[in-house]
Amino acid sequence: MTSSGARSRLQVSRRDLLVGAGAAVGAGAVTAATASALAAQTATNAITAVGEATEPFFGEHQAGVQTPHQAHGVFTAYMLNDSANLDTVRGVMRVATIEASRLCAGEPGMSDTDPTIATVPARLTVTFGFGLGLFDRIGMADKKPAGFAPQPAYVIDELRPEFSGGDLLIHIGSDDPLALAHASRHMSRVVSSIAVPHYAQSGFIRANGVAPHSETPRNLMGQKDGTENPRTEDGFAEQVWAGAETGWFAGGTQLVIRRIAMKLDTWDKLGQGDKEAAIGRRLASGAPLTGDGEFDVPDFAARNSAGLTVIPDFAHIRRAHIDDPQFRFLRRPLNYDDGINPDGTPNSGLIFAAYTTNITERYVPVQQRLADLDLLNVWTVPIGSSEFVIPPGVEAGGYIGQQLFDS
Amino acid sequence: MISKLLAAGAAAVALVATLTGCSTASDDHASHDLSSTLTITDVWVKAIPDLAEGDMTGVFMTVENTGTEDVYLTGGTDTTGITETPLEAHEVVANDAGEMVMQLADGGILVPAGGSVQLMPGGYHIMYWDVTKPIAVGDTITLTLNVSDGTTLDLSAIAMTIEGGVEKYVPNGEGEMSH
Numbered sequence: 001m002t003s004s005g006a007r008s009r010l011q012v013s014r015r016d017l018l019v020g021a022g023a024a025v026g027a028g029a030v031t032a033a034t035a036s037a038l039a040a041q042t043a044t045n046a047i048t049a050v051g052e053a054t055e056p057f058f059g060e061h062q063a064g065v066q067t068p069h070q071a072h073g074v075f076t077a078y079m080l081n082d083s084a085n086l087d088t089v090r091g092v093m094r095v096a097t098i099e100a101s102r103l104c105a106g107e108p109g110m111s112d113t114d115p116t117i118a119t120v121p122a123r124l125t126v127t128f129g130f131g132l133g134l135f136d137r138i139g140m141a142d143k144k145p146a147g148f149a150p151q152p153a154y155v156i157d158e159l160r161p162e163f164s165g166g167d168l169l170i171h172i173g174s175d176d177p178l179a180l181a182h183a184s185r186h187m188s189r190v191v192s193s194i195a196v197p198h199y200a201q202s203g204f205i206r207a208n209g210v211a212p213h214s215e216t217p218r219n220l221m222g223q224k225d226g227t228e229n230p231r232t233e234d235g236f237a238e239q240v241w242a243g244a245e246t247g248w249f250a251g252g253t254q255l256v257i258r259r260i261a262m263k264l265d266t267w268d269k270l271g272q273g274d275k276e277a278a279i280g281r282r283l284a285s286g287a288p289l290t291g292d293g294e295f296d297v298p299d300f301a302a303r304n305s306a307g308l309t310v311i312p313d314f315a316h317i318r319r320a321h322i323d324d325p326q327f328r329f330l331r332r333p334l335n336y337d338d339g340i341n342p343d344g345t346p347n348s349g350l351i352f353a354a355y356t357t358n359i360t361e362r363y364v365p366v367q368q369r370l371a372d373l374d375l376l377n378v379w380t381v382p383i384g385s386s387e388f389v390i391p392p393g394v395e396a397g398g399y400i401g402q403q404l405f406d407s
Numbered sequence: 408m409i410s411k412l413l414a415a416g417a418a419a420v421a422l423v424a425t426l427t428g429c430s431t432a433s434d435d436h437a438s439h440d441l442s443s444t445l446t447i448t449d450v451w452v453k454a455i456p457d458l459a460e461g462d463m464t465g466v467f468m469t470v471e472n473t474g475t476e477d478v479y480l481t482g483g484t485d486t487t488g489i490t491e492t493p494l495e496a497h498e499v500v501a502n503d504a505g506e507m508v509m510q511l512a513d514g515g516i517l518v519p520a521g522g523s524v525q526l527m528p529g530g531y532h533i534m535y536w537d538v539t540k541p542i543a544v545g546d547t548i549t550l551t552l553n554v555s556d557g558t559t560l561d562l563s564a565i566a567m568t569i570e571g572g573v574e575k576y577v578p579n580g581e582g583e584m585s586h
Contacts, residue, residue, distance in 0.1 A: 083456070087543065088456075088543060088544065088545075090545065091543050091544045091545020091546060091566075092544050092545055093545070094545035094565070095544055095545050095565060095566075095567050095568075098565070099567075110449045110451050110467075110565075110567065111451060111467075111528075111567040111568070111569055113528075113569075189568060189569075190567070190568065192568055193454065193456060193544045193568050194544075
């Protein structure tokens with residue numbers, strides 16, 4: 001998958017140069033002022049190119065998973081109301097697919113009440129997910145993909161119902177917070193006949209243009225988060241996308257969303273060495289304590305002169321590490337920074353989002369190891385948890401969920 | 408800005424409007440083929456999943472006239488089998504009290520030569536009365552649209568939810584009923 005942002009930037013820049021050159025020739029002289037104006041114009045259009053960039057909605061997979069991470073995102077979970085059944089859910093997904101695909105293309109929805117906001121998508125993606133309750137409600141409990149089941153309770157959990165569960169998920173991402181807010185509001189209207197909002201978890205990474213899309217994003221603890229993510233088509237096929245043998249689910253994935261509150265006030269009291277020991281990586285480079293570069297393979301056996309393991313037993317990467325790449329998963333988390341708690345501490349943390357072919361077999365074992373021992377648990381508290389199936393993508397004319405509903 | 412929006416709508420990927428291959432001329436002296444000059448896209452209807460909440464609804468769309476003569480949308484006929492009442496072309500205007508009210512569009516809804524018009528909640532729409540079956544979100548209904556000059560266009564409209572665009576209806580300027 002490519003970022004269309006880079007493409008549109010190039011096109012706009014080239015057009016600017018041509019227009020600028022024409023104006024200069026017409027004036028009969030290239031002056032410093034003209035050059036300066038040209039530079040300013042090019043800069044302006046480089047900025048608007050961020051807004052004009054689009055990500056394809058239709059395809060084998062839903063967008064918003066393998067898509068280069070946008071600056072802003074919101075996971076909105078809904079609870080189905082009494083009128084939701086197979087027929088009404090199918091009807092709403094027909095309409096929701098049309099409206100989402102238009103918004104992602106920078107066109108207002110057909111029933112859009114604020115069409116003027118919809119023309120700057122900034123790589124908008126709209127991704128739909130189905131919770132456990134939706135399968136039950138539409139009479140397709142037996143069609144849940146293998147491994148899609150409630151997670152066990154972990155000892156570290158302090159889950160709050162307002163950040164947990166959900167029957168239907170709409171995950172929206174964009175490099176522009178206004179485009180995201182508009183799409184979020186419109187999509188909530190589109191599904192309002194069958195579902196009521198349960199939670200909306202908004203978060204962010206760096207702004208578009210601040211860092212390369214290929215750079216591993218940092219969380220609010222300063223750590224690079226997602227170093228071991230799949231970065232190739234093969235990697236995604238192996239770790240994220242369900243294979244052809246899974247029937248209607250082929251091309252889909254399973255998503256775990258966990259809201260992780262960070263105790264940044266106490267974390268901030270640690271020195272750099274302690275912070276790096278807790279994670280097992282250098283903060284600046286992201287390199288394992290046994291290596292020089294972010295992508296160096298950690299040497300968990302290495303010992304220092306005192307005979308202690310260089311990467312401590314309690315370090316996050318030792319506990320989270322999975323030797324077999326097939327049992328890894330995609331991390332696509334968002335940071336949240338929502339002011340302060342009543343006691344004055346920062347209300348900050350991570351909206352952890354993990355995409356895997358099988359939650360029970362591939363995600364739960366890792367989460368269980370982290371719950372059992374991970375020094376980071378001292379400064380992090382899981383306060384929300386949800387699971388969703390992300391159904392496969394569709395081509396134009398189809399609608400999300402069709403493969404399931406017709407199965 | 409409006410024209411830009413309309414252009415964007417006309418170029419939409421998800422077309423649910425289906426024009427018939429050719430228009431049906433009701434008389435022999437129709438001198439031009441309107442189906443080649445009117446492009447209709449993004450046709451949708453306000454869902455009414457529960458008839459207890461009302462048995463009327465509106466159809467919305469974007470209509471572009473690439474021809475050289477003004478035409479009017481004058482009304483239509485339901486072909487879904489959900490009402491026998493003729494469909495009406497409506498407009499929404501401010502009355503003397505400043506309230507927005509909907510009423511029959513006198514002479515129909517103008518689609519200017521070389522221009523376009525958007526039918527939308529709170530504005531122009533094709534009005535359904537006396538609907539006998541619920542229209543669920545995602546359902547598709549079909550209708551025949553009447554154009555001035557006697558041509559007709561077959562359309563299909565997908566049902567969507569709206570919460571806005573509620574006006575009073577003023578039949579012949581007498582009395583009022585809510586939409």
